[in-house]
Amino acid sequence: MKTAFGALLLACLTTTAFANENPVGFQSSTLPDPHNGRALEMVVWYPSAATENPQLIADNAVFVGAAAVRNAPPTAGEHPMVVLSHGYRGNWSNQIWLASALAQKGYIVAAINHPGSTTHDRSPQAAAQLWKRPVDLRRAIDAVTTQPEKFGRVANGRIAAVGHSLGGWTALEIAGARFDPERFAQDCKAHSQLGSCTVYQQMNPASTSEAKDELSADWRDKRVTAVVTLDLGLSRGLTDESLAALPVPALVIAAGVPSRELPAELESSNLAKRLPQATSRYVEISDASHFSFMSMCKPDAQKILEEHVPGDGIICLDGDGGRARGVIQQQVASLIAEFLAQSVGH
Numbered sequence: 001m002k003t004a005f006g007a008l009l010l011a012c013l014t015t016t017a018f019a020n021e022n023p024v025g026f027q028s029s030t031l032p033d034p035h036n037g038r039a040l041e042m043v044v045w046y047p048s049a050a051t052e053n054p055q056l057i058a059d060n061a062v063f064v065g066a067a068a069v070r071n072a073p074p075t076a077g078e079h080p081m082v083v084l085s086h087g088y089r090g091n092w093s094n095q096i097w098l099a100s101a102l103a104q105k106g107y108i109v110a111a112i113n114h115p116g117s118t119t120h121d122r123s124p125q126a127a128a129q130l131w132k133r134p135v136d137l138r139r140a141i142d143a144v145t146t147q148p149e150k151f152g153r154v155a156n157g158r159i160a161a162v163g164h165s166l167g168g169w170t171a172l173e174i175a176g177a178r179f180d181p182e183r184f185a186q187d188c189k190a191h192s193q194l195g196s197c198t199v200y201q202q203m204n205p206a207s208t209s210e211a212k213d214e215l216s217a218d219w220r221d222k223r224v225t226a227v228v229t230l231d232l233g234l235s236r237g238l239t240d241e242s243l244a245a246l247p248v249p250a251l252v253i254a255a256g257v258p259s260r261e262l263p264a265e266l267e268s269s270n271l272a273k274r275l276p277q278a279t280s281r282y283v284e285i286s287d288a289s290h291f292s293f294m295s296m297c298k299p300d301a302q303k304i305l306e307e308h309v310p311g312d313g314i315i316c317l318d319g320d321g322g323r324a325r326g327v328i329q330q331q332v333a334s335l336i337a338e339f340l341a342q343s344v345g346h
Contacts, residue, residue: 023048024103025072026057027150031112031143038132041113042140043092045103046151047079048072058093062301066100074108074152080344081144081154083137083224084111087165087233088127088199091119094294095164095230101333107340108152110140117166117203130205134174134219137161141223158344160226162336164293165262166199168232175227175248176220177238181206184237195261196233224248226343228336230293231255233262235271243274249343250275253332255293256286257319283335287322291315293332296325 025048031040050072059065082102086094092111099109114133116126126132145154163171173179185206188197206212228251229235252275254268264284272282285292297316306313318325 022104022106023050023072024054024068024100025050025074025151026068026070029143031139033139038115038126038136040115040136040139041092042143043099043111044144044151045099045109045111047075047103047106047108049075058096062298062304063093063295064298066096068100068103074148074150078153078155078158079106079108080158080160080340081108081110081141082160082162082340083140083144084109085133085137085161085163085167085170086111086114086118087163087167088117088203089119089122090117090165090167090294095162097295097329098162098333098336101330102337102340105337108144108154110144110151112136112140114170124203127203128205128207128211129214130203131173131214131217131219133166133170134221137170137174137224138221141221145223157223157225159223160228160340160344161224162228162230163232164230165233165290166196168229169234169238171227171229172232172235172238172246172250173219174221175224175250176218176242176246178218178242179215179234179237180239181212181215181237183239184234187236191236191266193260194233194236194263194266196236196267198261200234200237220247226250226340228339229253229268229271230332231262231264231288231290232268232271235267238271238274240274243271244276246275246279248279249339250280251336251339251343252280252282253293253335254282254284255288255290256284257289257322259290262290281339285328285331287319288328288332289318292318292325292328296329 025046028043050069052069054067054069056065116123161171226249252272254264302313302316
């Protein structure tokens with residue numbers, strides 16, 4: 001039986017549906033990297049004036065999809081942008097529920113698969129290059145902002161980074177936080193039960209002095225003007241100095257269901273206490289689990305997941321006796337939309 005965090009690492013495609021209040025376009029593409037061979041799979045959700053009937057994107061036997069019109073023309077005018085980062089061994093569809101909800105509210109939302117740490121790409125060498133995750137987000141921003149004819153025009157100074165689990169760490173890195181490999185290694189000696197320590201040891205991103213330098217470097221992209229984390233991991237390796245001076249507003253959302261691998265008090269709550277109080281907000285959702293930020297499961301999903309990989313059925317579990325995942329996600333989407341409206345404008 002895998003642990004809760006371990007089950008996330010082997011998560012399948014995940015999606016969820018929100019009612020289509022406004023037309024949403026959807027496009028998928030591959031961003032080539034001629035220099036380093038790190039091609040990125042990217043998808044973009046965006047406001048559209050399309051009149052065609054939408055179709056379900058990434059809908060399957062386990063997870064619910066979200067409706068959009070493929071390759072639809074974008075609406076005119078400027079739009080705020082959100083770039084999404086998935087967790088370790090997750091994928092771009094993990095937060096499809098959020099991408100769809102934000103696109104319906106007028107945001108251009110780009111999500112990518114981080115090479116080496118996705119559901120279907122588990123290259124140890126690529127995964128170990130942890131510092132390339134914020135660079136992946138930068139490349140997605142470049143791709144969207146330079147193609148307004150495809151996705152719509154991105155407004156200057158209105159770009160936010162949102163990430164779940166390891167994606168939350170990634171979002172903080174591109175927003176200006178700095179990671180200290182030595183600090184994290186020492187902290188894991190005292191908190192070896194944390195899932196973030198287990199994953200970090202599996203990746204071994206600080207195996208050489210060059211890798212340590214890359215991991216501790218400044219990966220900020222000044223175009224990012226707000227950041228949101230969803231039950232993040234690896235936060236204890238971020239330096240006090242960089243968090244105290246984080247130059248953008250931050251919303252930290254934590255899962256409140258007790259967890260040995262990712263307890264809120266040692267991860268999200270600890271992070272929030274080290275951020276500037278004037279520009280950050282912390283919300284702990286008592287009936288949300290780490291997996292509540294992933295897509296909504298279909299009725300037989302837990303059984304299917306257990307048959308495929310014993311232990312993975314936990315992906316479909318939220319807090320005992322709590323609200324349905326869809327209701328939790330509506331709350332989270334509303335929190336994020338309100339925060340972004342205040343932080344990056346709309």
